[in-house]
Amino acid sequence: MNPLIKNVEYAVRGQLAIRAEELRQELAEGKEYPFDRIVNCNIGNPQQLNQQPITFFRQVSSLCDNPDLLKKENFSIVSQLYPLDAIQRARSLLASIGSVGSYSHSQGVPAIRHTVAQFIKQRDGYGSDPNHIFLTQGASSGVQTLLSMLTQDSNSGIMIPIPQYPLYSASLALYGATPVPYYLDEETGWSLSVDQLTEVITTARSQGTKVKALVIINPGNPTGQCLSAENMQDIVDFCWKQRIVLLADEVYQTNIYQPKERPFISFKKALMEHSLARDHLELVSFHSISKGMIGECGRRGGYFECVNLDKQVLEQIYKMASVSLCPNLHGQILVDLMCNPPRLGDPSYESYKEEIERIYESLRRRSKKLEKVFNQMEGVSCQPAHGSMYLFPQVTLPPKAIKKANELNMAPDAYYAMAMLEATGVCVVPGSGFGQKDHSWHFRSTFLPEEHLFDEFCNALLRFHQDFIEKYS
Amino acid sequence: MNPLIKNVEYAVRGQLAIRAEELRQELAEGKEYPFDRIVNCNIGNPQQLNQQPITFFRQVSSLCDNPDLLKKENFSIVSQLYPLDAIQRARSLLASIGSVGSYSHSQGVPAIRHTVAQFIKQRDGYGSDPNHIFLTQGASSGVQTLLSMLTQDSNSGIMIPIPQYPLYSASLALYGATPVPYYLDEETGWSLSVDQLTEVITTARSQGTKVKALVIINPGNPTGQCLSAENMQDIVDFCWKQRIVLLADEVYQTNIYQPKERPFISFKKALMEHSLARDHLELVSFHSISKGMIGECGRRGGYFECVNLDKQVLEQIYKMASVSLCPNLHGQILVDLMCNPPRLGDPSYESYKEEIERIYESLRRRSKKLEKVFNQMEGVSCQPAHGSMYLFPQVTLPPKAIKKANELNMAPDAYYAMAMLEATGVCVVPGSGFGQKDHSWHFRSTFLPEEHLFDEFCNALLRFHQDFIEKYS
Numbered sequence: 001m002n003p004l005i006k007n008v009e010y011a012v013r014g015q016l017a018i019r020a021e022e023l024r025q026e027l028a029e030g031k032e033y034p035f036d037r038i039v040n041c042n043i044g045n046p047q048q049l050n051q052q053p054i055t056f057f058r059q060v061s062s063l064c065d066n067p068d069l070l071k072k073e074n075f076s077i078v079s080q081l082y083p084l085d086a087i088q089r090a091r092s093l094l095a096s097i098g099s100v101g102s103y104s105h106s107q108g109v110p111a112i113r114h115t116v117a118q119f120i121k122q123r124d125g126y127g128s129d130p131n132h133i134f135l136t137q138g139a140s141s142g143v144q145t146l147l148s149m150l151t152q153d154s155n156s157g158i159m160i161p162i163p164q165y166p167l168y169s170a171s172l173a174l175y176g177a178t179p180v181p182y183y184l185d186e187e188t189g190w191s192l193s194v195d196q197l198t199e200v201i202t203t204a205r206s207q208g209t210k211v212k213a214l215v216i217i218n219p220g221n222p223t224g225q226c227l228s229a230e231n232m233q234d235i236v237d238f239c240w241k242q243r244i245v246l247l248a249d250e251v252y253q254t255n256i257y258q259p260k261e262r263p264f265i266s267f268k269k270a271l272m273e274h275s276l277a278r279d280h281l282e283l284v285s286f287h288s289i290s291k292g293m294i295g296e297c298g299r300r301g302g303y304f305e306c307v308n309l310d311k312q313v314l315e316q317i318y319k320m321a322s323v324s325l326c327p328n329l330h331g332q333i334l335v336d337l338m339c340n341p342p343r344l345g346d347p348s349y350e351s352y353k354e355e356i357e358r359i360y361e362s363l364r365r366r367s368k369k370l371e372k373v374f375n376q377m378e379g380v381s382c383q384p385a386h387g388s389m390y391l392f393p394q395v396t397l398p399p400k401a402i403k404k405a406n407e408l409n410m411a412p413d414a415y416y417a418m419a420m421l422e423a424t425g426v427c428v429v430p431g432s433g434f435g436q437k438d439h440s441w442h443f444r445s446t447f448l449p450e451e452h453l454f455d456e457f458c459n460a461l462l463r464f465h466q467d468f469i470e471k472y473s
Numbered sequence: 474m475n476p477l478i479k480n481v482e483y484a485v486r487g488q489l490a491i492r493a494e495e496l497r498q499e500l501a502e503g504k505e506y507p508f509d510r511i512v513n514c515n516i517g518n519p520q521q522l523n524q525q526p527i528t529f530f531r532q533v534s535s536l537c538d539n540p541d542l543l544k545k546e547n548f549s550i551v552s553q554l555y556p557l558d559a560i561q562r563a564r565s566l567l568a569s570i571g572s573v574g575s576y577s578h579s580q581g582v583p584a585i586r587h588t589v590a591q592f593i594k595q596r597d598g599y600g601s602d603p604n605h606i607f608l609t610q611g612a613s614s615g616v617q618t619l620l621s622m623l624t625q626d627s628n629s630g631i632m633i634p635i636p637q638y639p640l641y642s643a644s645l646a647l648y649g650a651t652p653v654p655y656y657l658d659e660e661t662g663w664s665l666s667v668d669q670l671t672e673v674i675t676t677a678r679s680q681g682t683k684v685k686a687l688v689i690i691n692p693g694n695p696t697g698q699c700l701s702a703e704n705m706q707d708i709v710d711f712c713w714k715q716r717i718v719l720l721a722d723e724v725y726q727t728n729i730y731q732p733k734e735r736p737f738i739s740f741k742k743a744l745m746e747h748s749l750a751r752d753h754l755e756l757v758s759f760h761s762i763s764k765g766m767i768g769e770c771g772r773r774g775g776y777f778e779c780v781n782l783d784k785q786v787l788e789q790i791y792k793m794a795s796v797s798l799c800p801n802l803h804g805q806i807l808v809d810l811m812c813n814p815p816r817l818g819d820p821s822y823e824s825y826k827e828e829i830e831r832i833y834e835s836l837r838r839r840s841k842k843l844e845k846v847f848n849q850m851e852g853v854s855c856q857p858a859h860g861s862m863y864l865f866p867q868v869t870l871p872p873k874a875i876k877k878a879n880e881l882n883m884a885p886d887a888y889y890a891m892a893m894l895e896a897t898g899v900c901v902v903p904g905s906g907f908g909q910k911d912h913s914w915h916f917r918s919t920f921l922p923e924e925h926l927f928d929e930f931c932n933a934l935l936r937f938h939q940d941f942i943e944k945y946s
Contacts, residue, residue, distance in 0.1 A: 002625045005789050013579055013795035021578070047574040058539045065803075066535035068528070069554065080550055081542065101520040101769040105494070106486055137610060137773070140797060148647075152475045170796045174621075296574040298802040300610070316478050322486035323643045324613060329771040330538075330803040 007173040010166050011433020016417055017042050020427040035425030039457060041445040042427045044389040046295030049448045054294060054355055056086055056348040057337045063090035064100050064333055083347040093333060100329040106322035108135025108303070109329075112336045116303050119339035124269040128305060134317060135327045135335055137300040139251045139288040144171050145320055146247060146284055146304070149313075150212040151177035157209035158247075159200065161192070163392065163434035163442070165221040165249070180204045180211055181435065186394065189383050190223035192216075194234040201242055213245035214238070219252040219264065219387025222434050222444035226262040226386035232270040240277035248285040251302070252388040254292035257364045262386045268307060283307040289334040291389065293359040301331025366447040366454055367391070373458045377465045389448060392431070395441050401472035413441040419468055424460040480646040483639050484906020489890055490515050493900040508898030512930060514918040515900045517862040519768035522921045527767060527828055529559055529821040530810045536563030537573050537806055556820040566806060573802040579795035581608025581776070582802075585809045589776050592812035597742040601778060607790060608800045608808055610773040612724045612761040617644050618793055619720060619757055619777070622786075623685040624650035630682035631720075632673065634665070636865065636907035636915070638694040638722070653677045653684055654908065659867065662856050663696035665689075667707040674715055686718035687711070692725040692737065692860025695907050695917035699735040699859035705743040713750035721758040724775070725861040727765040730837045735859045741780060756780040762807040764862065766832040774804025839920040839927055840864070846931045850938045862921060865904070868914050874945035886914040892941055897933040 017040075024038040040048060047053060059082050063069055069078045070091055078087065096111035097104065107113065113130035120128035136142035144167075147158060151172065157180040160168045164181075172179045182200045184190040201211050216235065219226045227235070239246045248267035256264045268285055272278050288302035306314060342348040367385050374382035379396035397405075397412050405415035411432035420443075421427050431442025449457040490513075497511040513521060520526060532555050536542055542551045543564055551560065569584035570577065580586065586603035593601035609615035617640075620631060624645065630653040633641045637654075645652045655673045657663040674684050689708060692699045700708070712719040721740035729737045741758055745751050761775035779787060815821040840858050847855035852869035870878075870885050878888035884905035893916075894900050904915025922930040 001786060001789065002622050002629075004625070005622050005793065008792060008796065010792060010796045013798075017795075043576065045576045047572040048576065053572065053574050055541070058541070062535040062539035062542070065538055066531045068531070069535070074554065077550060077553055081547065097771075099520040099526065099771065101526050101771050103516065103518045103521065103770045137801065138798065144797075149475050149478050152477070156475075167796065174793075174796075297576045298572065298574050298799065300798075300801040313474060316474065319481060319483060320478065320647075323481065323483045323640065323647075324617075325486075325611065325773075326771065328610065328773040328801045328804060331801060 004174055004176050008170045009173070009433070010170045011429050012043050012166060014429075014433065015414070016421060016427055016429065019418065020421060023421070023425065033425065034423060035460070037425055039424075039426045039449055041448065042429045044291060044446055044448070045297050046389075046448050047297065050450050051295050051359060051448065052355070053296065054352065056083075056342055056352050057294070057296070057334060059083070059086035060089045060093065060337060061330060061333050063087060064093055064097070065330075067094060067099075070094070085342060085346045085348050089337075093336060097329060097333075100333070102329075104326045104329060104332065106324075106326050107318055108133070108327055108332055108335075112332050113303075115336045115339045116305070120266075120268065120305060124266055124272065126269065126272040128268075132306045132309070132314065134304050134306070134321060135332050136302045136304060137327045137331060138290055138297075139249065139286040139302040139304070140167050141300075142286050142302060142304040143167060143247070143249065145317065147171045147177070148175055149316065149320070150245060151175045154178050155208065155210050157204050157211045159197070159211060159214040159244075161215065161217060161220070163222050163431065163436055164215070165217055166433055168215055169435070178209055180209060183437065184220065184223055184225070186383060186437075186440075189386075190220055190225040192227065192231060192235070194231070194238050197235070197238050201244075211242070211244055213247050215247045215249065216267070217249040218267070219255060221249070221252065221388055222390045222392040222429075224383070224385030224388040224390055224392065226256060226258075226264060228262065229265055229270070232265060232267065233274060236267070236270050236274045236277050236281060240274070240281040245282040245284065246271075248283060250285055251288040251291045253287065255363065255389055256387045257367055258386050264387065268305065271307060280308060282309050284309070289331065289338050292338070293356045293363075294334070294338055296334050299331045299334055300328060301334045303335055362451050363389070363447065366449075366451060369454065370445070370447045370458065373462060377462065378469050380465070389446050390444050391447060392434075392442050392444050395443065397441050398469060398472040401468070404472070413443055416441065416468065417443050420461070420464050423464045423467070426457065426461060477647055477649050481643045482646070482906070483643045484902050485516055485639060487902075487906065488887070489894060489900055489902065492891065493894060496894070496898065506898065507896060508933070510898055512897075512899045512922055514921065515902045517764060517919055517921070518770050519862075519921050520770065523923050524768050524832060524921065525828070526769065527825065529556075529815055529825050530767070530769070530807060532556070532559035533562045533566065533810060534803060534806050536560060537566055537570070538803070540567060540572075543567070558815060558819045558821050562810075566809060570802060570806075573806070575802075577799045577802060577805065579797075579799050580791055581606070581800055581805055581808075585805050586776075588809045588812045589778070593741065593778060597739055597745065599742065599745040601741075605779045605782070605787065607777050607779070607794060608805050609775045609777060610800045610804060611763055611770075612722065612759040612775040612777070613640050614773075614800075615759050615775060615777040616640060616720070616722065618790065620644045620650070621648055622789065622793070623718060624648045627651050628681065628683050630677050630684045632670070632684060632687040632717075634688065634690060634693070636695050636904065636909055637688070638690055639906055641688055642908070651682055653682060656910065657693070657696055657698070659856060659910075659913075662859075663693055663698040665700065665704060665708070667704070667711050670708070670711050674717075684715070684717055686720050688720045688722065689740070690722040691740070692728060694722075694725065694861050695863045695865040695902075697856070697858030697861040697863055697865065699729060699731075699737060701735065702738055702743070705738060705740065706747060709740070709743050709747045709750050709754060713747070713754040718755045718757065719744075721756060723758055724761040724764045726760065728836065728862055729860045730840050731859050737860065741778065744780060753781060755782050757782070762804065762811050765811070766829045766836075767807070767811055769807050772804045772807050773801060774807045776808055835924050836862070836920070839922075839924060842927065843918070843920045843931065846935060850935065851942050853938070862919050863917050864920060865907075865915050865917050868916065870914050871942060871945040874941070877945070886916055889914065889941065890916050893934070893937050896937045896940070899930065899933060
């Protein structure tokens, strides 16, 4: 077998998640545990934890799936179940798609790419070219396409944050390329120092690594920080001067919990406002339907926009997309809806707005509550999340716990997380799965458990932590 | 950029298809051509050419998409639009899935893998383990996963047929591995000689290539042949003796047009009937919702079954699947429906059966008609299709046409196909995109144009060919 495969690690669905599945099955079979359900906080999968889908989106998608409902003879019945704007949108989508059962253009349905371009223009105030947009099966597949194109062998380096979402390290391991890590600074809210970036790239180059690109995850995953406008200008400046590609993972762009102090700014906008780099720096920005208030993870939909990429490179990306034929149409439809939701005056506007705001406010409340809970725990400190769906607290583990973990050949934070799972049914991801400074221990938890169960969830974590510390102190 | 990317070629959506898109746009803008529409025969995309989806499948899928329709208070209205078995199936699918907006198990929803295992058992008469089944985003992504795992560098070889579906050559180029070609014999209906396989593997090994696997596409793509039981036993025997993995691309298993003389037999069944190899030979078999009478290409759904693979290898496949999180749920749902369609006695059984049979009979008629048309053309010979969606005629091109193509730095069959597109609007794929014996020229065409337009389509091809031959003779 390809030995590179063995080097791939993907903790979000690793050992802990596999054990959680076993426990779930055993619970279903009636086996007794100190908890009655598994709570998957290891992955940002909102609808698994009963977040409701956006009604209008599902209405349009289901009409596209069953075009018999759009026939004239069914209108009087169907209009009792569906608002008029959902019917109209489904008709206009099908007019450009044909059938959700057909392969589309490999890059995605042209009309949907046009919608995405309009969305970007409206968001940033700068135009976007539909031909430079590629629809994807979730952001992950787009990231993998770009990383595989930018790297060649272990001489190719990609700068990635530590901590990072392990898609990056896993993909680089698979392609045999070299991760060039830079560290986010926990004490200052996981901030990013451009001086450090310069140091890191200089060292990597002096060691013979050809650094191809910088990955930025903004808002951060697992860290939740959101970059400031000034910081972003410095990052653009850095990439431009170093002549490297900027890969901006912006899938959490609407999960922003301090919108006044720290609003989301896209790297496209930051680039357009950098007068020297705007026509030169190569930027690829990724977005997804899986996150935000939408949470349609299971559809696998997303897009990336390419800025300042050579025509020949775009042709190569198109070719690679065409080998996979096309992204699935249900994902593409959701991208269209995400980028062009109901507008003021549309029949579905009020309910759409209410649903989005309800989910948003609830996520923000839960984020704050869980942050407080973590900071109450002995030896735990947790930075607030400006954005994303995660908190990434640091845990000071007792030496006895670390010793025990070492005996079991486990990372100490993996040992802690496994103990948490066995005691509470809550599955988180150990910090070692994302990378962290040596001898510091973390875990990543979503704040997605349902609000009416949230206190129970928090209390279980508090009790577990106290017991764990007592046991090992 | 990774230089391997530049080596990738994928003719099915190559230069011809790009030109066809341009023509389609120009037609839409009112530009005049000798034809009034583009007919995409370059890709097996039935619904693009107005093949109707299976009603029951779309009903279930749309109910899963909009679970509000399953609420009790809507039953009296919804039951006017949906048959009871569709409502029941959607309920039971959602009970195991949760929401189509959630990530599922990385390997696919366990209940759907169970359905697939039952389907395989029913088809072959031998059991199947749901834990050895991986749901995928179309067969292509499964093939790519396996090829990337089996190969490492240019010393790793994979035996592929010539002609072949270019997914194989494209993926091997991307992974930097070596294709080890074996030739199908056109004169004997694209038959496969196991003696030749032995010669080919011996030569490849003597040149230092580590041959890892044999790819068989059955029924063939682009060639349409269907293997006999005896031939399959010899192939199983060959792989077992040579200790290589057998990768069986069986996506056209229901597109069988001579079911009595040449029925489809799965390699799983062939393996189980080989008393020596059955517990040893590693087999991976791929299937898809995109082909057959279903043609749900745009959903990107499929599965592969692993037989006799080591537990550790299965764990690695699981890990790679988990980096991509999960196959999209709409594709997974269609896999469930394909493997467990309405049964005798169900409300939807009769209409389901009628739809499948109507599409099947029409495909068979069109296959025969197009084969006849090709064999009428001067200098063209075409083997009948036992199965699949394609014909792959050989064209004797006049020396002047070959000379002209050489001047333009085009493969002669690409030149021929481009002339066909410009004259008729029909887009096919030149044989050079699939591989062929030196100095022979072919093209692949689907027989998917609608039946009421089929004579017009055939006549356009006949006229074009005659004009082309006259022009260059």
